[in-house]
Amino acid sequence: xSELRFENVTVRYGTGRHAHVAVDGVDLVVPSGHVVxxxxxxxxxxxxxxxxxxxxxxxxxxxxLLDDKPVPTRGRRPLQMVFQDPYASLDPRMTTGESIAEAxxxxxxxxxxxxxxxxxxxxxxxxxxxxxxxxxxxxELVGLPPGTVDKFPAELSGGQRQRVALARALAGRxxxxxxxxxxxxxxxxxxxxxxxxxxxxxxxxxxxxxxISHNLAVxxxxxxxxxxxxxxxxxxxxxxxxxxxxxxxxxxRELLAAVPRPGTKLEPETPGVTP
Amino acid sequence: xxxxxxxxxxxxxxxxxxxxxxxxxxxxxxxxxxxAPVLWTSQANAxxxxxxxxxxxxxxxxxxxxxxxxxxxxxxxxxxLSVGLALGATAIGVSAGLVLGTAPVILGRRVGRFITSxxxxxxxxxxxxxxxFFAVIFGIGAQGALLAIGFASAPAFARLVRTLxxxxxxxxxxxxxxxxxxxxxRLLTRHVLPNIGEPLIVNxxxxxxxxxxxxxxxxxxxxxxxxxxxxxxxxxxxGLQHIYTRPAWALGPGVAVxxxxxxxxxxxxxxxxxxxxxxxRLGKLRSALAAAAAKSKAVIPQPPSRTAAGDAxxxxxxxxxxxxxxxxPVRGVSFTVHRGEAVxxxxxxxxxxxxxxxxxxxxxxDPAQVAAAELTxxxxxxRTAGGGxxxxxxxxAGAMPDRxxxxxxxxxxxxxxxxxxxxxxxxxxIGPQLAEVAAEHHGLSARQARERAVDRxxxxxxxxxxxxxxxxxxxxxxxxxxxxxxxxAVMGEPALVIADEPTTALDxxxxxxxLRLLKxxxxxxxMGLLFISHDITVVSQVCDRVLxxxxxxxxxxxxxxxxxxxxxxxxRALLAAVPSMETPREEPLAVIPGRPANPADLPxxxxxxxxxxxxxxxCRAEDPALVADDSGHEVACWHVDxxxxxxPTAAVPTDALIxxxxxxxxxxxxxxxx
Numbered sequence: 040x041s042e043l044r045f046e047n048v049t050v051r052y053g054t055g056r057h058a059h060v061a062v063d064g065v066d067l068v069v070p071s072g073h074v075v076x077x078x079x080x081x082x083x084x085x086x087x088x089x090x091x092x093x094x095x096x097x098x099x100x101x102x103x104l105l106d107d108k109p110v111p112t113r114g115r116r117p118l119q120m121v122f123q124d125p126y127a128s129l130d131p132r133m134t135t136g137e138s139i140a141e142a143x144x145x146x147x148x149x150x151x152x153x154x155x156x157x158x159x160x161x162x163x164x165x166x167x168x169x170x171x172x173x174x175x176x177x178x179e180l181v182g183l184p185p186g187t188v189d190k191f192p193a194e195l196s197g198g199q200r201q202r203v204a205l206a207r208a209l210a211g212r213x214x215x216x217x218x219x220x221x222x223x224x225x226x227x228x229x230x231x232x233x234x235x236x237x238x239x240x241x242x243x244x245x246x247x248x249x250x251i252s253h254n255l256a257v258x259x260x261x262x263x264x265x266x267x268x269x270x271x272x273x274x275x276x277x278x279x280x281x282x283x284x285x286x287x288x289x290x291x292r293e294l295l296a297a298v299p300r301p302g303t304k305l306e307p308e309t310p311g312v313t314p
Numbered sequence: 315x316x317x318x319x320x321x322x323x324x325x326x327x328x329x330x331x332x333x334x335x336x337x338x339x340x341x342x343x344x345x346x347x348x349x350a351p352v353l354w355t356s357q358a359n360a361x362x363x364x365x366x367x368x369x370x371x372x373x374x375x376x377x378x379x380x381x382x383x384x385x386x387x388x389x390x391x392x393x394x395l396s397v398g399l400a401l402g403a404t405a406i407g408v409s410a411g412l413v414l415g416t417a418p419v420i421l422g423r424r425v426g427r428f429i430t431s432x433x434x435x436x437x438x439x440x441x442x443x444x445x446x447f448f449a450v451i452f453g454i455g456a457q458g459a460l461l462a463i464g465f466a467s468a469p470a471f472a473r474l475v476r477t478l479x480x481x482x483x484x485x486x487x488x489x490x491x492x493x494x495x496x497x498x499x500r501l502l503t504r505h506v507l508p509n510i511g512e513p514l515i516v517n518x519x520x521x522x523x524x525x526x527x528x529x530x531x532x533x534x535x536x537x538x539x540x541x542x543x544x545x546x547x548x549x550x551x552x553g554l555q556h557i558y559t560r561p562a563w564a565l566g567p568g569v570a571v572x573x574x575x576x577x578x579x580x581x582x583x584x585x586x587x588x589x590x591x592x593x594x595r596l597g598k599l600r601s602a603l604a605a606a607a608a609k610s611k612a613v614i615p616q617p618p619s620r621t622a623a624g625d626a627x628x629x630x631x632x633x634x635x636x637x638x639x640x641x642x643p644v645r646g647v648s649f650t651v652h653r654g655e656a657v658x659x660x661x662x663x664x665x666x667x668x669x670x671x672x673x674x675x676x677x678x679x680d681p682a683q684v685a686a687a688e689l690t691x692x693x694x695x696x697r698t699a700g701g702g703x704x705x706x707x708x709x710x711a712g713a714m715p716d717r718x719x720x721x722x723x724x725x726x727x728x729x730x731x732x733x734x735x736x737x738x739x740x741x742x743x744i745g746p747q748l749a750e751v752a753a754e755h756h757g758l759s760a761r762q763a764r765e766r767a768v769d770r771x772x773x774x775x776x777x778x779x780x781x782x783x784x785x786x787x788x789x790x791x792x793x794x795x796x797x798x799x800x801x802x803a804v805m806g807e808p809a810l811v812i813a814d815e816p817t818t819a820l821d822x823x824x825x826x827x828x829l830r831l832l833k834x835x836x837x838x839x840x841m842g843l844l845f846i847s848h849d850i851t852v853v854s855q856v857c858d859r860v861l862x863x864x865x866x867x868x869x870x871x872x873x874x875x876x877x878x879x880x881x882x883x884x885x886r887a888l889l890a891a892v893p894s895m896e897t898p899r900e901e902p903l904a905v906i907p908g909r910p911a912n913p914a915d916l917p918x919x920x921x922x923x924x925x926x927x928x929x930x931x932x933c934r935a936e937d938p939a940l941v942a943d944d945s946g947h948e949v950a951c952w953h954v955d956x957x958x959x960x961x962p963t964a965a966v967p968t969d970a971l972i973x974x975x976x977x978x979x980x981x982x983x984x985x986x987x988x
Contacts, residue, residue: 132509142495204490226663227888227891228662256892260903299852301855305830308830308833
């Protein structure tokens with residue numbers, strides 16, 4: 040029951056002459072319980088939009104609403120984000136258990152019982168033993184082997200780190216998860232496992248999700264809706280099937296043509312043509 | 315807290331010879347500072363009126379002062395005040411620096427910016443000037459000097475803390491903690507401080523040595539410790555008035571200051587060096603590797619017959635790379651690249667594919683050890699007796715000296731790396747960086763080199779090359795930078811281009827353009843291309859032949875247009891793992907169960923057996939050799955027949971997925987929340 044809505048959001052970096060509009064009047068809706076895939080080239084503003092949603096950057100104008108209310112910046116954070124680089128998104132000096140536990144809200148609020156995936160409370164406030172148990176449960180939920188909570192990130196593979204990052208995002212009991220290129224730093228062999236997990240979790244927990252990627256094949260696999268961003272604007276938006284089978288914008292067609300297909304040889308660039 | 319559960323880097327750093335020696339010295343000085351006043355105060359204060367103002371003697375090693383007090387004991391006793399003041403001042407400096415430097419993290423952007431500029435202004439004043447200034451404010455004497463030197467060192471620490479914490483604050487895990495609702499104070503204590511602690515400790519240790527000298531300086535100027543108390547600076551001050559008649563009076567405390575200062579500084583330096591780079595022990599690695607290479611000679615499959623043909627350009631046989639500690643990431647790789655041929659090297663991270671490329675281009679340095687039965691480019695032996703590519707069996711016949719070899723490789727092989735931003739020097743313009751290659755390896759004049767650079771930029775289809783040549787790397791987009799990198803690789807007339815994940819950092823659209831460029835450059839120059847990637851789809855789009863690598867060995871070589879005919883379970887799994895535009899959306903993606911083999915701990919038999927659905931007892935006992943069929947398709951697997959009987963996409967049965975942590979998916983989660 041949580042819909043994330045961007046209303047005419049503009050984000051600027053820098054001031055005056057050096058100002059750069061990263062996101063330019065974006066309207067976008069992530070419907071409750073659905074996955075919106077956001078595609079576009081680097082520099083198109085998709086990561087900036089994600090960072091604006093979780094409050095890491097402040098929009099110059101426009102509103103970001105969760106169920107028609109501004110996204111709260113205190114207490115429980117209903118929006119959580121998973122980052123691209125699993126080697127930079129975990130504190131190297133904290134065990135994975137500590138990293139996950141840190142994101143568990145101090146006070147176990149209402150959602151506990153009926154929300155489905157959070158239940159251990161003790162007078163409204165969580166004891167550290169409870170937090171540890173909850174961290175262990177979340178680690179198990181994302182398919183990490185027992186004992187992982189006592190390990191440091193350096194002892195884990197890239198895929199396992201990304202699972203830890205997912206568990207930490209879930210620890211905040213979010214309504215919406217923003218996944219920013221979460222598989223692009225992973226090997227293809229690990230990418231599949233993480234994508235499977237993301238899809239399963241999303242369906243089980245009925246999360247709304249903004250899934251950012253530049254890989255159309257990945258987005259197609261995960262997303263119900265696809266939005267295409269180009270130079271700070273959303274140039275196309277619609278159900279995944281429609282956008283991918285019958286693209287309306289030139290840039291979308293270009294993206295589709297660029298998806299690598301096994302065995303199809305690329306012809307050499309023709310001389311004289313400047314890209 | 316964390317350090318007790320994890321081997322601390324600082325502790326490791328202190329275990330170098332310099333660290334141990336300076337650590338012991340420092341320990342002795344601290345011990346002296348604690349014990350000397352207890353043991354020798356009476357001797358130091360005793361008045362020996364008979365022997366006033368004496369030079370060194372058997373009774374008084376450094377002589378006596380105007381009151382007849384023994385100077386040697388005074389120097390010993392003064393150690394507590396001197397060292398104590400130095401440590402106190404450092405503590406004040408570090409504390410003030412921490413408060414100032416971390417305030418921007420706590421107080422938010424606007425106040426933070428103000429504090430940062432205050433720090434910047436304060437840093438502009440020389441520390442000694444500040445110390446003198448504060449000494450006047452806080453008054454003359456030990457306490458005044460302590461505060462003066464402490465606060466004078468604060469700006470430098472504040473700046474250091476500010477810089478360190480700003481670099482940590484920009485990292486994703488800080489952002490993640492902020493999103494999780496962690497308070498700013500907790501961010502500071504839990505995430506920022508622990509991650510800046512080590513460099514801070516190193517700097518504080520060195521600063522303590524400096525503070526020691528500063529106290530000596532202030533006392534020497536008469537601003538520091540006042541009689542009847544004495545520290546080394548004050549003793550030095552007294553002694554110096556008689557330097558020509560009684561040199562020992564000044565030399566004694568002087569030597570004490572120097573030794574203590576050195577102990578602090580050397581220990582700090584040892585920690586800093588240890589933090590910067592750990593020094594691994596080489597041991598008998600080289601000879602062990604050579605022995606392994608020699609022993610394995612008997613079982614190496616002979617190179618495929620095609621290599622006998624005259625167009626073989628790069629020829630590699632039984633290439634091995636090892637690191638200290640029994641880590642063998644490349645274990646006997648053999649392949650050939652022919653003129654005009656594009657060969658792809660595919661594998662997961664840790665498969666040894668990049669190390670193979672680096673070993674071939676002779677870019678691996680100690681502690682990596684490279685050995686090969688044969689390693690030739692255009693018939694030239696790339697192995698040398700010394701350096702990183704030693705074979706351990708003496709200089710191979712026809713091998714070049716190192717310098718000539720580097721020039722040979724510089725002209726005949728071009729390299730393209732994943733991230734052009736880190737491969738280019740950020741403060742040099744693109745043109746001169748390309749020209750440098752030509753001037754270095756081809757002996758072109760500066761002007762010719764410049765023209766060649768522009769010509770190469772044009773060749774990689776960079777628009778307005780004359781203009782681009784004058785730009786800095788950061789002014790180019792990612793795709794343009796990668797084009798320029800390819801331009802750099804073809805500055806000479808390379809026979810071989812080695813591209814290591816050249817498009818992994820790029821978007822699909824730009825990736826496509828760069829791949830097509832690579833292809834056309836290769837075709838135009840009739841070059842060999844060694845293309846390394848983890849994505850078999852991308853490789854198959856560019857290459858003629860694909861080598862699949864796993865755990866340091868080639869497990870299959872097959873034509874790029876024959877991927878559907880892949881025979882090794884690993885190749886099939888790699889192919890199935892990449893989602894395409896046709897992947898069914900309702901089924902879970904195929905995954906490769908388990909983790910890649912650890913090059914430090916390889917199993918006896920086939921390294922892939924633990925992740926393979928076809929593995930049998932034979933696989934776990936014997937490593938299959940790479941065997942070629944009539945068409946040249948090579949595969950290293952005991953169960954090719956069984957693999958061929960299964961549909962390619964179903965190479966990994968789904969029941970194999972659950973047992974492994976890396977690939978747990980649907981079933982467990984469903985069970986969890988049901």
